Amino acid sequence: MTKKVFLIKAAELRPGCARKIDIEGGDLALFNLEGKFYATSNLCTHATASLADGEIVGGDCVACPVHFGEFHIPTGQAMSFPCTVDLRTYKVIEEGGDIYADLDEESEEAASAI
Numbered sequence: 001m002t003k004k005v006f007l008i009k010a011a012e013l014r015p016g017c018a019r020k021i022d023i024e025g026g027d028l029a030l031f032n033l034e035g036k037f038y039a040t041s042n043l044c045t046h047a048t049a050s051l052a053d054g055e056i057v058g059g060d061c062v063a064c065p066v067h068f069g070e071f072h073i074p075t076g077q078a079m080s081f082p083c084t085v086d087l088r089t090y091k092v093i094e095e096g097g098d099i100y101a102d103l104d105e106e107s108e109e110a111a112s113a114i
Contacts, residue, residue: 020052045085074109
């Protein structure tokens with residue numbers, strides 16, 4: 001079953017940027033990495049911090065703005081201490097310039113890493 005929700009118009013988020021998206025049941029962090037969009041849970045798994053406010057580092061990781069632990073954006077994998085619990089990821093669907101997330105599916109990269 002697909003729980004597809006509209007997130008944003010693709011043109012509203014430049015490459016190399018992130019944005020917090022409010023959805024029913026919580027927030028997502030939406031990232032544009034060189035024109036490819038990724039959605040993860042917004043809260044750091046180590047500390048209560050918005051990952052959308054973090055810095056994108058190394059091209060495909062986000063550093064938590066509180067303790068600077070890093071997560072791999074495409075897979076949600078915790079990459080550095082103090083972060084040890086992976087992020088939830090969501091499948092992103094781009095249609096006609098609109099960006100959606102399937103809240104029932106992991107990102108393709110996370111699903112293939114299992």
